[in-house]
Amino acid sequence: MAQLELPLFRDAAERPPADARGAALLLGERLVPYELRRSRRRTIGLTIDHRGLRVGAPLRASLREVENLIRRHEAWVLQKLDLWRQRQAPTLLTISDGMSLPILGEARQLGISVGPARISWNDGHLQLTLPENKDPRALLERALKERARALFVERLAHYAAPLGLTVPPLALSSARTRWGSCSRVSGIRLNWRLIHFPLAVVDYVVAHELAHLKEMNHSPRFWSVVEQLYPDYQPARAQLKHLGQSLPRW
16 A cells, blocks of 8 residues: 655635545546545545545645645656556456356356357357357457447436436447546447446446536535435445456456
8 A cells, every 4th residue: 555645735725525535636648536535634645555546634625735736746646556556457367168257247157159150148148159269359348348238228218317318329438447427518438348247336337427417527416416316326336446356357
């Protein structure tokens, strides 16, 4: 675990709430999420571990002071985040007949047979047919993306209705560090690898991104919209952070 204690420089900026969940700061060209916690302390402390960047700040510190200090130590923050990412680099799977993969949080068997390229699903289990000696990875990814798209469209429609929204355009993402993004112009992007996670986690991400169409921030008003859509979002949010560390890759 990497830690950095920094002196507090006071300014007259508006004081934010006691803590901040889901905050993020642009460092260079990289959006870095962080968790801010306040307590009766004198310095601002930065901690980086497998959970990412966490900031401990005095009760009187402004958000501007916190983020200015993070920016001043940008190189240190990015270096330590990269070191943790390297430590957590997943073992690449060898795709083979009979192996299991998590689909919506449940272990499902993957079958591979020889023949013309074809994808079929049977009771949640996936069967790939492809020419002999053909690498199955591309066909597997295609199958999971198709499954993910169909599910995401359904869940977006389910959660858009209570907000009185039409279903926004959907694009799939392959980002390594973001599960979703939202734009009032281009719509919503969701990471297709969410198909590996339980439906409760998928629903949390869908609700999160749809809530941004009402509040393009992570303010208390934003989180109240998330809670309106998905009252049990906090356990799902915690589960997403945990599951993201064991995401299967090949």
